Amino acid sequence: MKIAIDxxxxxxxxxxxxxxLLEYLQQIDTDNEYVVLLRADDFDRWQPTNxxxxxAVADYPPYTFREQIQFAWLLYRLQPDLVHxxxxxxxxxxxxxxxTSILDLTLVNFVNKRQEGPLKNFYKHTIKPLVFKVxxxxxxxxxxxxxxxxxxVRQQVVSSYKADPQKVTTTYLAGEPPSTxxxxxxKLKGKKFILYxxxxxxxxxxxxLIDAFAVAKLKDYQLVLAGKPDFFYGELAEYVQQRDISSVYFAGFVSDEELAWLYQNAELYVxxxxxxxxxLPGLEAMSYGLPVASSTATCLPEVYGDAAVYFDPEDINEMAKVIKTTLADKKLLAKLKTAGPKRAGQFNWKRTAEQTLKVYQQALKSE
Structure with missing residues (x-):
C-alpha cells in the first residue's frame, strides 16, 4: 500500500x-510504500533511512487557497491509498x-490575541477562529x-463533534531521553530557581504563574521562563517591570544543551x-528527575498521573501555595524525583508508531 504523510x-x-513518528515507522514497517510531503525549506533537512x-515537495502554507486547490491536486496525482x-x-x-491527527483543540477554545490594525484584528480574532472551527x-x-x-482529547472529539468512537484511537507521545x-x-549558576x-x-x-510567584514570596528563588522571545513574552516582560516583580528571569531561546542544564539544576518545574x-515539557522534566507542579487542566493529570502535584490554574493563591509547600517538603520532593523518571519511562515513540500503523491498516480496510 502507498501511504502519504503530510x-x-x-x-x-x-x-x-x-x-x-517517521523515525520509528521506518524502523517497524518494511512492507508499505511511503511518500513524506514536506515544505521546500524542510526538504533537504529530512532524509529517509528506509x-x-x-x-516530495508540498510547499503549500496551511489554511490558504493554495492548500485547498494545489495540495489537493498534488495528492490526486500521487494516487496514495491513504493520506495521513x-x-x-x-x-x-x-x-x-x-x-487525521487531532493533537489538541486548544485553538477552538482560545484565541491568541495581539493588538494590530483593526482589519487584521478582526480577521485573526474573529474570522480565522471561525474558519478553524468549521x-x-x-x-x-x-x-x-x-x-x-x-x-x-479523544473524549472531546467524540462528545463535541459526535465522532464514532470506533474511529478514534489514542496514541500517546513520549519525551526525549535525558541528555548527557x-x-x-x-547568570543562573549557583542560584535556586523554578522553571517553565x-x-x-x-x-x-x-x-x-508570575503573580503566584510574587504571592509565594520565595526568598532566594528565581522564576525562570525559557522560550523564544515574541510578542507575548514581550508583554510579560512589561508586566513584570510595571509591577516591579523581582527575580523573574527571561532566558529567551535556549539550546538543547542549555535546556538539559536547566532541567538538571531547577528545583521545580511548574x-x-x-x-x-x-x-511534553513536563514529561521531559520528569525524565531528568525534576519535580513537577502542574495545572489540573485538560489532559495534564492523565499524562503525569501520580508523579506530579497539582493546582487549579485559575486560582493564583492555590498555585502559590502548592509551589511554596512543595519546595518546603523534602520528602515530597524526593518522592517526585523518584516517580518522575518512572512515569516518563512509560511512554515511548516506538509504541506510538506501532499504534499508528494499526490505525493505517484500519483506515485501509474501511469502506
Missing part, C-alpha cells in the same frame, strides 16, 4: 511528533481515504480514522497551562 509542519512547535520511504494528515490543516477537496468539524466527519494523543550534553547558563519551558501564548497562563493536548 509533514509540512515538521519544523514547528508540534513537529517533533511527526519527526519521531528505502520504502521517499519524499498530521493536523486539521488539509484540502477539503481531497476525497480519498485519510487519517474546518475541524468537516475534517473530523470526513476522516476514515482519527488519531488523538490523549484520551482527554549540558551547557550552563552563567515553552511559548507564552495566553492559554499558557504565564501571567498567573506548568500552569489552561489547555494542552499532551504536555
Amino acid at each position: 509533514a509540512r509542519i515538521i519544523n514547528t512547535s508540534t513537529g517533533r511528533y511527526i519527526d519521531r 528505502p520504502n520511504f521517499t519524499k 494528515f498530521t493536523g486539521p490543516q488539509q484540502p477539503l477537496l481531497y476525497f480519498g481515504k485519510k487519517t 474546518l475541524v468539524r468537516r475534517v473530523i466527519r470526513s476522516s476514515d480514522q482519527l488519531i488523538t494523543i490523549t484520551n482527554f 550534553k549540558i551547557t550552563p547558563i552563567p 519551558v515553552g511559548n507564552a501564548f495566553p492559554y499558557k497562563n504565564l501571567g498567573a 506548568f500552569p497551562s489552561l489547555s494542552e493536548g499532551f504536555g
